[in-house]
């Protein structure tokens with residue numbers, strides 16, 4: 371059963387479809403895992419990196435702005451005079467805590483042409499007190515470290531005119547420029563440094579400007595990469611590691627992005643994926659249902675139909691009525707069946723009937739005889755058989771010719787058939803001009819009556835037989851034998867006995883009926899054509 375199912379069209383189709391479906395689902399999963407999800411993630415990284423670049427640009431703008439401011443002060447004749455000691459009122463006129471706070475400066479340092487401190491102004495980050503000094507001692511001691519770094523920078527690069535980031539808490543933005551005349555003629559008379567803290571206020575400005583969350587901190591341990599992207603829970607962070615002067619520390623400038631929208635698109639995609647898979651399953655289920663209804667079920671019915679299992683069922687009737695290919699096939703099969711049935715019937719007729727007379731032949735007679743003997747044995751009813759032979763038929767043939775002999779055989783056979791049908795017994799042509807009859811529920815005495823009816827009917831034909839010494843017309847001799855159930859006669863023995871009775875009839879002058887008696891047992895048979 372399992373084997374038949376596994377070979378069936380339905381199973382093979384289901385297996386193939388299952389395979390295709392599995393493949394499609396695996397492909398969908400693989401596509402999501404290795405193409406779509408990474409693409410979404412890449413896009414998310416690109417977005418956060420873009421935002422970081424925006425913040426970096428703002429930082430650069432901020433640095434340029436500070437540089438522009440320091441340059442503005444450094445290339446100013448007042449400053450030029452001040453650094454040479456010609457303008458004593460310069461500091462009173464131009465410096466105040468308010469100016470530092472408005473400009474968000476932490477420190478301004480003027481160096482003379484020898485690189486020595488000329489003037490310092492700044493707000494101490496520890497005390498928030500505004501101080502001005504001419505040396506880096508006492509009130510301005512807090513700035514000493516910074517000032518030494520600036521001096522090292524001047525020694526390293528007297529050209530200055532640049533902006534650097536200095537390590538610190540908070541980190542610092544430092545811009546410097548040589549002090550020159552307004553027309554920038556002549557050698558520099560010193561250097562001016564401006565320091566702006568990159569504190570919370572600075573971050574707020576950057577955030578206002580970019581609209582992006584910004585983080586800024588010193589890196590504890592050095593990191594050997596310029597940029598990093600990390601994901602923590604629902605947040606993706608991007609960090610840029612900026613070097614500080616004099617290149618021994620790093621500032622981490624970063625931004626972060628809430629992944630809600632990314633996770634939402636991921637969720638939407640998964641949802642779409644799930645629904646696609648469900649839809650695929652639904653479509654396949656629908657296809658299978660339609661396939662079953664439209665093709666497989668009719669095919670099954672057609673198969674049963676072709677196997678002749680349910681030719682007459684309602685399903686088969688519906689099958690015949692169909693207008694599609696299956697209907698055409700079913701009608702073709704039906705025609706074939708009819709034709710085959712007809713051929714079979716003709717074949718059976720040919721194999722069991724005599725071609726000349728149309729009467730049953732010996733084969734059918736022998737089959738029936740065995741059956742009626744079995745019935746007689748069961749029911750105990752009498753059974754008789756007859757053997758009939760046309761008298762001097764050789765003379766008939768010799769005189770009238772073989773074709774006329776055939777016609778005579780047909781007329782005699784038809785007459786005997788009519789009588790047999792009328793009297794209710796079975797008759798067959800079992801030899802050339804020899805016929806045999808079997809009479810169920812008939813004793814030998816009753817059989818004599820029927821044999822006489824047969825003989826009389828043939829006489830009535832008055833079929834001319836000029837050379838017959840018996841009569842001027844065709845006559846028959848008949849041998850009769852009743853089946854002896856007690857002796858358990860075989861069909862052959864029964865017919866042999868009837869043949870012996872026929873021989874006796876021939877011997878008795880023909881045109882008569884003789885019933886078999888045991889005294890005839892030694893009579894030679896099948897020689898009813900021989901007695902004179």
Ligand SMILES: Nc1nc2c(ncn2[C@@H]2O[C@H](COP(=O)(O)OP(=O)(O)OP(=O)(O)O)[C@@H](O)[C@H]2O)c(=O)[nH]1
Pocket residue numbers: 726759760761762763764765767771772773774775776779801802803876880898899900901
């Ligand atoms: N026309 C024709 N003759 C046949 C056919 N079958 C057998 N015969 C003839 O029937 C004849 C039988 O002859 P015999 O066996 O000598 O018997 P008979 O001449 O009838 O003599 P008895 O039987 O002794 O009366 C033969 O001449 C066969 O040729 C047939 O189909 N057609």
